[in-house]
Amino acid sequence: MFLDLFFGLREAGVPVGLQEWQGLMTALEKSLHGQSLTRFYYLARACLVKSEAWFDAYDRVFAKVFHGVEGALDVTEELLEWLRDPKNRAELTPEQREMLERLSRDELMRRFLETLEKQDGRHDGGGRWIGTGGHSPYGHGGEHPTGIRVGGQGRNRSAMKVWEQRRFRDYRTDATLDLRQWKVALRRLRHLTRDGAATELDLDETIDETCRNAGEIELVFRPPRRNNVRLLLLMDVGGTMDPYFEPMSRLVTALREEHGLRELRAYYFHNCIYDRVYRSAYLLRDESLPTAELLRTLDERWKVMIVGDAAMHPAELLEPNGNIDPREETPTPGIQWLTRIQGHFERVVWLNPDQPSSWSSTHTTRVVEKLFPMFHLSVDGLSEAVAALVGARKAA
Amino acid sequence: MSASDDFQKFQGTPGYIASGPLVDAVNCAIALERPLLIKGEPGTGKTLLARHVAAGLSMPMESWHVKSTSKAADGLYVYDTVQRLNDARFGDGDVSDIRRYIRLGPLGRVFAAEQRHVLLIDEVDKADLEFPNDLLLELDEMRFTIPETGDEVRARQRPVVLITSNNEKELPDAFLRRCVFHFIEFPDRELMKRIVDVHHPNLEEQLLDQVLIKFYWLREQSELRKKPSTSELVDWISALLRSGISREQLDAHIPFVGALLKTEQDSEALDTYRERGGKLPTRWSDLGPRYNQ
Numbered sequence A: 001m002f003l004d005l006f007f008g009l010r011e012a013g014v015p016v017g018l019q020e021w022q023g024l025m026t027a028l029e030k031s032l033h034g035q036s037l038t039r040f041y042y043l044a045r046a047c048l049v050k051s052e053a054w055f056d057a058y059d060r061v062f063a064k065v066f067h068g069v070e071g072a073l074d075v076t077e078e079l080l081e082w083l084r085d086p087k088n089r090a091e092l093t094p095e096q097r098e099m100l101e102r103l104s105r106d107e108l109m110r111r112f113l114e115t116l117e118k119q120d121g122r123h124d125g126g127g128r129w130i131g132t133g134g135h136s137p138y139g140h141g142g143e144h145p146t147g148i149r150v151g152g153q154g155r156n157r158s159a160m161k162v163w164e165q166r167r168f169r170d171y172r173t174d175a176t177l178d179l180r181q182w183k184v185a186l187r188r189l190r191h192l193t194r195d196g197a198a199t200e201l202d203l204d205e206t207i208d209e210t211c212r213n214a215g216e217i218e219l220v221f222r223p224p225r226r227n228n229v230r231l232l233l234l235m236d237v238g239g240t241m242d243p244y245f246e247p248m249s250r251l252v253t254a255l256r257e258e259h260g261l262r263e264l265r266a267y268y269f270h271n272c273i274y275d276r277v278y279r280s281a282y283l284l285r286d287e288s289l290p291t292a293e294l295l296r297t298l299d300e301r302w303k304v305m306i307v308g309d310a311a312m313h314p315a316e317l318l319e320p321n322g323n324i325d326p327r328e329e330t331p332t333p334g335i336q337w338l339t340r341i342q343g344h345f346e347r348v349v350w351l352n353p354d355q356p357s358s359w360s361s362t363h364t365t366r367v368v369e370k371l372f373p374m375f376h377l378s379v380d381g382l383s384e385a386v387a388a389l390v391g392a393r394k395a396a
Numbered sequence B: 001m002s003a004s005d006d007f008q009k010f011q012g013t014p015g016y017i018a019s020g021p022l023v024d025a026v027n028c029a030i031a032l033e034r035p036l037l038i039k040g041e042p043g044t045g046k047t048l049l050a051r052h053v054a055a056g057l058s059m060p061m062e063s064w065h066v067k068s069t070s071k072a073a074d075g076l077y078v079y080d081t082v083q084r085l086n087d088a089r090f091g092d093g094d095v096s097d098i099r100r101y102i103r104l105g106p107l108g109r110v111f112a113a114e115q116r117h118v119l120l121i122d123e124v125d126k127a128d129l130e131f132p133n134d135l136l137l138e139l140d141e142m143r144f145t146i147p148e149t150g151d152e153v154r155a156r157q158r159p160v161v162l163i164t165s166n167n168e169k170e171l172p173d174a175f176l177r178r179c180v181f182h183f184i185e186f187p188d189r190e191l192m193k194r195i196v197d198v199h200h201p202n203l204e205e206q207l208l209d210q211v212l213i214k215f216y217w218l219r220e221q222s223e224l225r226k227k228p229s230t231s232e233l234v235d236w237i238s239a240l241l242r243s244g245i246s247r248e249q250l251d252a253h254i255p256f257v258g259a260l261l262k263t264e265q266d267s268e269a270l271d272t273y274r275e276r277g278g279k280l281p282t283r284w285s286d287l288g289p290r291y292n293q
Helices: A001-012 A019-027 A035-046 A052-066 A076-082 A092-101 A103-120 A167-171 A180-187 A204-213 A240-256 A291-297 A313-316 A334-344 A356-361 A363-371 A379-390 B021-034 B046-054 B073-075 B083-089 B104-113 B138-140 B171-178 B189-199 B205-220 B228-243 B247-252 B262-277
Strands: A192-193 A223-229 A228-235 A263-269 A274-280 A288-290 A303-307 A346-351 A374-376 B035-040 B061-065 B077-079 B103-104 B118-122 B145-146 B151-154 B160-165 B182-184
Touching: A001 A052, A019 A035, A019 B021, A035 A052, A035 B021, A035 B171, A076 B035, A092 A180, A167 B160, A180 A240, A192 A303, A204 B083, A228 A240, A228 B118, A240 A263, A288 A291, A288 B228, A303 A379, A313 A334, A313 A363, A334 A363, A346 A363, A346 A379, A356 A363, A356 B083, A363 A374, A374 A379, B021 B035, B021 B046, B021 B160, B021 B182, B035 B046, B046 B160, B061 B104, B073 B077, B103 B104, B104 B118, B104 B145, B104 B151, B138 B145, B189 B205, B189 B228, B205 B228, B205 B247
Parallel strands: A228 A263, A228 A303, A303 A346, A346 A374, B035 B160, B035 B182, B061 B118, B118 B160
Antiparallel strands: A192 A223, A263 A274, A274 A288, B077 B103, B145 B151
């Protein structure tokens, strides 16, 4: 049974090695778990799991090994995704409440699983499917008197329920998280070089020089190492990007507060990049800059991060005068500008806030994805994007 | 290692409310003689824990506050070459004795000490990415050699090592494998009441409820960039008590909000919310189901 836990964790991708396992065995020999399953749960977690990002996986494996029920009820990420926003919070009248049958728990669970099997997409409101709002007995933000809550917060804190609560889901690194974690992901955006004013004592050189100077102390200074990364940030605003305001603003804040960067420039565009980019999200012509000037003034060592969903009408990307804004004349199709950007800079990445699973279903996203390496706008995606920006050179 | 549980156990101290799992993790680390790595939100008492572990075990404590410029070797010893050069130049002191210019760092002092110590390595993630790896051997074997003199510093008593991290950098796997890990969760309502009670005993129950409702409500607001933490709550209560604020005044306002919200944007977000007629919660039931168990 204990070995099931070990291999279960390894299967779930939690990095557990023999060293940790032996540690746990020693701890058990010393009966640190005090013959209690709850304490064993915490003890094994302290010994085996070394990051809160894996706590959720640990909870699932633990529940499967020591309970045998959670696996059947695994709430899939997709389901949670549908549930994230209650869109339709209709108040129910008492009559409607009456009409909803009071279901028994087992019956409810059976129907829940059936419904889950039949359902194939996000659902908000309505009376039948699992989703947010509405008066179906399943989902969250709903109004059914005896409904099953999916996602959200658990209440039960009895010992056996601790790991079934999965309180650590928020610590999973694939979700869009807190500002601090964005910054951690950005930390790797570094290319250290020594230039600028010499302010750091170079001990080896000092000793050498002092010796050469016949013992007369000769202090040698050198410039401290510092980050030489310059970043150009291009952001899609408005329209389909509106729902992603929060992850976008976190990215911008994290970048602005990342003082390690040598230089940061941010410009905005709408849907696609054409002749001009804008200094503010209001896209005012007075505050704009010709894209050609960007390419002229910034050298190829600038790292470029483009944030956008790349989802637009194919004409906006591929045809001349494709700009959706009629005030702007854009004889050059967007794709050509994107190709120029791609050709000019050594490293360009595209961050897409849409779920990666949906990228292939949009024509323009597929086109853009061929041009730039595309990553999801999340902590994990950002880490990968940063690695692509500072890692090995792109293939010529 | 013996199979008995005769090692020194940490039971918590009156000044520090530790959850059961945390106490277990500390004891596990002591029993396995491995470092205990503590993570958690800022302000959940990671650093404070070490002081209370030391007090609880009646051991002296040594702390090593890691900075972005810290190098692993600094914790072991520092060889003051510039001083030696200087002395050589001006003929001060005996420069032939290198030992005079070797000063032990926190790790070195703990190893060399007669008595068993608690060693806190605070904010290990502040230093360079390679920093933890450079300490692997020293923490494993609890000894190191000073190449300049050939002396070996070996721990007479394996210290209890506590390491805190704020998650600014990922720690290397090899380092993690050697640690016992504990993540301090944000305290729930009941635990928080006990924590507040340590700092502000005999607080009126209803006032405490109001304070905590406002506090947890603020933490729930996703617009906030920096969530208020336990230590800020304790400070806030001090401010409230000193100004003699009554429970009724707390119903409609959050006085001294500066003790809780530390950025301009966050205070503005709250102001905007209030200007739009947003209500402040006054009962636990105004918060989510998590707080109504």
